[in-house]
Structures are given as C-alpha cells and as structure tokens.
Amino acid sequence: MAQAPYSIQTNQAAKKVEMKVSGTFTPQDYQNFVRDYAKMASSIDAGSFTLEVDCRDMDLLATEEVEKLKGSFVSYKETGFQKVVFIISQSQTIIKMQLGRVAREAGLANVEILTQ
Secondary structure, three states, rough: OOOEEEEEEEOOOOOEEEEEEOOOOOOHHHHHHHHHHHHHOOOOOHHHOOOEEEEEOOOOHHHHHHHHHHHHHHHHHHHHHEEEEEOOOOOOOOHHHHHHHHHHHHHOOOOEEEEE
C-alpha cells in the first residue's frame, strides 16, 4: 500500500498538532484524512493547541482540490485551534496565495504562513 500523502501527529508537550501534506490527494486519501483529522481533533483541547501544517511537499492545487481544502480549513476553524500555521518553501508563491485565499474564504482568521 502506498504511503498516505499526509501525516497527523499530536505533540502534547508542545501543545501542537503537527501535520504534513505532500503531493496530491486522491478522493480516498481525502476521506481518510477527514476521518483521521476528526479522530485527532476529538482527542485534544484545541483551544490551547497550535495546528502546524508543513506544505513544503504539497503540489499546486487544481480547482476541485481547492474546494476540498476549503472544507478542511472550515474544519480547522470549527475545531477552534489557538493558531493555524502553514509552512511553505521560498519557491511556493502560488501555493502561498492559494492557502491565503482559501483561508479567507473559509473564514479562518488566525492563520500565519511561514516561509522556511
């Protein structure tokens, strides 16, 4: 079985949920992500946690993927994280714009996009 294009880890000590996304999600990957995300979200007190999403290996999003991403962002907002941080690389200017736009559309206000 191929490795999932994402990982979700909870770091209780640092009050951080560390997520990594890479490549492109298939519909099955997206369903699995939603399930795994919900399981993680129900196990923490999100108000005291930061969600950190490493997007450095993420592919550019096609139009239909942007809608799925918006769904995920709405979930992040509903979960109630203290802060949501997206990490991108210097060369990902278009992904930076996509993330920023989708976050605004989803009403996710406590977002920071860091370049590393």
